[in-house]
Amino acid sequence: MAELTKELSQVKGEEPAVRGKDVRVHPNPEPTTGKRPLDAPTGTPTVIVDDLHIVYRVYGAATDAEKGNAVNALTRLLKRQGRPQMKEVHAVKGVSLVAYHGDAIGIVGRNGSGKSTLLRAIAGLLPPHAGAVYTDGQPSLLGVNAALMRELTGERNIVLGCYAMGMTPAEVREKYDEIVEFSGIDEFVQLPMSTYSSGMGARLRFAISSAKTHDVLLIDEALATGDREFRKRSEQRIRQIRESAGTVFLVAHDLKVIEETCNRVIWLHKGKMRMDGDPKEVISAYNKG
Numbered sequence: 001m002a003e004l005t006k007e008l009s010q011v012k013g014e015e016p017a018v019r020g021k022d023v024r025v026h027p028n029p030e031p032t033t034g035k036r037p038l039d040a041p042t043g044t045p046t047v048i049v050d051d052l053h054i055v056y057r058v059y060g061a062a063t064d065a066e067k068g069n070a071v072n073a074l075t076r077l078l079k080r081q082g083r084p085q086m087k088e089v090h091a092v093k094g095v096s097l098v099a100y101h102g103d104a105i106g107i108v109g110r111n112g113s114g115k116s117t118l119l120r121a122i123a124g125l126l127p128p129h130a131g132a133v134y135t136d137g138q139p140s141l142l143g144v145n146a147a148l149m150r151e152l153t154g155e156r157n158i159v160l161g162c163y164a165m166g167m168t169p170a171e172v173r174e175k176y177d178e179i180v181e182f183s184g185i186d187e188f189v190q191l192p193m194s195t196y197s198s199g200m201g202a203r204l205r206f207a208i209s210s211a212k213t214h215d216v217l218l219i220d221e222a223l224a225t226g227d228r229e230f231r232k233r234s235e236q237r238i239r240q241i242r243e244s245a246g247t248v249f250l251v252a253h254d255l256k257v258i259e260e261t262c263n264r265v266i267w268l269h270k271g272k273m274r275m276d277g278d279p280k281e282v283i284s285a286y287n288k289g
């Protein structure tokens, strides 16, 4: 591992810079009018989402008239006709929230309610159609599809992943054993990730991402594929991140994980915020609704 770190730092020519605190703004170029004022914050906010709208544009989508029409679909396939139409999917519709240091915020909602879209927007990966996202520090999105390379060994992915998060070679060396141990992949660390089960891959991703202290850590269903013991350790890790004054957003369908890990829950419904508050209250309302 020391050899690999050395090899990679030589390729890079210099140590990766450790990112300092910065304020990142992803505003819409044409802000919406009639914004509602945000609640007066107490403490230092880490994330402010202000009347955010996210719209996906899907090219070649079916028109409403074509929906479910098998004859049209078959004819188009046989004639190899494309679809010039453009369809818009309004995935997040005017969501506002303020997150603070030490917050662990669970996001619940039915399939397609906009949970992943909201996380990706906070991470700065999707431009707002309207409204804005302001973050203090660097948000890191940890998802089941986080960019690790399947053809590389676990070892190489750990080193590259840590560098990608801005850690120095010394920090990577210090954290390496802990990451392997936390992930529980044991001797598989020497094998390409393509040989891992989906659970092993997810565990390694979580172990890498949580090795660094994050200002804002966004977790999208990453804990779902772990076994019971791993989930317990992950929850412990999330608590540590909160205690070190970071902010965690967690999307998970397992409401028990959210209730045990988060101090606040947001319920999204069809792209809109339906509730924001105490985990027990929100989850109970969500279960009824």
Ligand SMILES: Nc1ncnc2c1ncn2[C@@H]1O[C@H](COP(=O)(O)OP(=O)(O)OP(=O)(O)O)[C@@H](O)[C@H]1O
Residues within 6 Å of the ligand: 056, 057, 058, 089, 090, 091, 109, 110, 111, 112, 113, 114, 115, 116, 117, 118
């Ligand atoms: N890349 C995309 N292109 C077009 N539409 C998209 C895209 N990603 C998501 N959507 C649409 O945006 C809406 C919100 O999707 P999103 O994945 O954010 O929901 P979700 O609450 O995370 O769902 P799930 O619980 O199933 O993961 C859905 O209608 C979905 O079909």
